[in-house]
Structures are given as C-alpha cells and as structure tokens.
Amino acid sequence: MAENSIYSGLKQLGGTTEMPESPELAELERVENPQADVTYNVRFTVPEFTSLCPMTGQPDFAHLVIDYVPAKWLVESKSLKLYLGAFRNHGAFHEDCTISIARRLVEFLDPQWLRIGGYWYPRGGIPIDVFWQSGEAPSGVWIPDQGVPPYRGRG
Template sequence: MKENNENRCGEGLKALGTATRYADDYAPEVLETFTNKHPGNDYWVQFNCPEFTSLCPITGQPDFAEIRIQYVPAEKMVESKSLKLYLFSFRNHGDFHEDCVNIIMKDLVRLMEPKYIEVTGIFTPRGGISIYPFANYGQPGTKYEKLAEHRFMNHNM
C-alpha cells in the first residue's frame, strides 16, 4: 500500500521537483509514471509539444514539429516533466519524422500500457513539403482496438 500512496502523491518520482538535467541523445529511460486515480473511467489526456526538434538522419539538419499525444489511460499515466525531458532528448537524435512518431508511441505503450494512444507529428515544411505522420494503438481484444482501427481508417489531417 505504501508504494501505491507514494506513487499517487508524486513521491518517488525522480524528474518532478528536481533540477532539470537534459539528455544528450534519445533517452526513453527518463520516462516515469504515476498511478491513475480513475482507471475505471474512460477519459482523454492530451499533451502538445509545440517545440519538438530532431535531426535529419541524412543531412544532420534540425527538423521542427508539434507533437500531439492523446491517450486513454489504464492503470498508469505518464508524468509530464519526464515526458518533456524524453521529447527534448530527440534534439540530437537523427531519425525520419515517421520513425520519431512511431518510436514515441511504442515507448509510451511499453511504459503505460494505455487503453488507447495516438501520436501525431506536425512537422514544419522542408523543401516545400509538410509531413504529418500519425500512429495509434488500442489494447488488443478490447473496444480500444476497435477505436484504434476506426480512428486510423478515418484519420484526416
């Protein structure tokens, strides 16, 4: 019971309330969770990161984007400062836009095991072309798997 209370109150979290230390490269290990106080409720949590940057793996030039993360939590939720540090860790990481979005989604699925999650990257145009990758996931064998399929099939930027 003590561990559960510590997690609920935010105790035991490493990033929140401490001096901010930024990773030099992709750092999924900085992600932290806390206990969802309402796991029986279906509700949306959305994060917008309008200052996401990564590097083109070919040219090394920076790419800029807004990353939008929406999810329906199950038992665990991502702590927002650790998410910020995680997203900032892409600044010196070279990957294509589509890779960044899929990596973010997969890391968050592993971390939280959410009922449903989607990640969208709205990347600033380079060479006159905008790229907006979208990836989503719903827990297999549940209504959230059907939600993922529906949202994927009806996705339109």
C-alpha cells in the same frame, strides 16, 4: 507529501534535471492512475518538437499531439518533456521519431488506447504528417479532433 503516496517514487519532479543526451537514455516516469475507474482522454500538445535530419544534421520541427486513454498508469509530464527534449540532438526521419515516441509510451504505460499525430513543418518543400494509433478508441470517451489544420501553401 506522504511517504507512501503515488508520487513518492518520482525522481525528476521538483528539482533541477539535466536534459538526457538521447531518447534512449531518457527516463520516463509514471504514477498510478487515481481515476483508473473512469475512461478519459489525456492530451499532450508539443508545438515546438525538434529533432535532426539523420543525413544532413539540419534541424527538423514538428507539432506533436499525443492523446491517450490511461489504464493503470499516467506518464509524469516532466519526464515526458525531458524525453521529448532529448530528440533535439537525435538524428532520425520524421516517421521514425513519431512512431518511436508512440511505441515507447505504449510499452511503458500500457494504456487503453494511444494516438499520435506528428505534423512536421516542410523541409525541401514537402510537409510530412505521421499518424498512428494503437487500435480503436474505447467507446464513450470524448476524443476531440487534434486541431492542427493540414498544411496549406499558397495553392
């Protein structure tokens, strides 16, 4: 890899990296978007996201779908995986986890647009879905449905 490539500043990719102890300590990394002149959508699907209930310490599980239209920056996927994995021992309500992830990515990447869907599995018989987006999606970009059906019990 060339010394001056867009990838030369990455620290976590290509080697063993410890799971961060908390989301606050996780280091997100980014690279310049080599296709910044094109408006396109990037999707990360996280079907096994876990965090902890801040009251009981019991595990909570979610299926996250993160869509973003990059501007100058792309998030490096291993650093995103480690950041999201750091929630495994983090206590917060579903809403806080979902919105915190979105806000950190928006602050870090300054994308044209970002949307997150947090589809949380039921606890206490109630599923909680959390949705947020940074604004209107740019025109002309294909942003498919997130593909996660609403929770249906036996009803």
